Amino acid sequence: DAGITQSPRHKVTETGTPVTLRCHQTENHRYMYWYRQDPGHGLRLIHYSYGVKDTDKGEVSDGYSVSRSKTEDFLLTLESATSSQTSVYFCAISDQREGELFFGEGSRLTVL
């Protein structure tokens, strides 16, 4: 299995609170991604990174921000969580621009 660790794996929070999800990789892959998975929607890209401090928006980026200060860490922040952000969040990595994605095990976030 690719060395990807997501934390926390489960979190329950209240509307309006900030939340940060962490993705840590030990593969030294250049590309990192944050997806959300919701029933009926498959996986949708939130943000991605193509290098340290190089990030860009994906399909559903509103309400989310990211940071990548080190190759191995990619943080996803919800500045003020809303109930619509209740979801399972997956981090993925790849070593090529069009390469295979390796996914973490997911972080289940519930916003009450």
Added chain:
Amino acid sequence: QQQVKQSPQSLIVQKGGISIINCAYENTAFDYFPWYQQFPGKGPALLIAIRPDVSEKKEGRFTISFNKSAKQFSLHIMDSQPGDSATYFCAANYGGAQKLVFGQGTRLTINP
């Protein structure tokens, strides 16, 4: 035009039977079509992928059939086994993994 439409949403197949999942797309710029397999509580993992210069790709019991003119592709699982029970996602891509678009997913159950 960026969508990939996947059907059926759920599928029940008897052990030993053939499981078939279909996907359709509109964007003719897509040039890479992977299938991901996801077990409960885990992240998706690449199962098999095809490029549009071939009409079929087989890996063990798993086959992708690709119809470029119809803009459709499908996953066939021969001799389906209970261990194949999972959610399957088709996807399509061009110009980098950050443009990977996933289908809605199919929950496959193989009855023993």
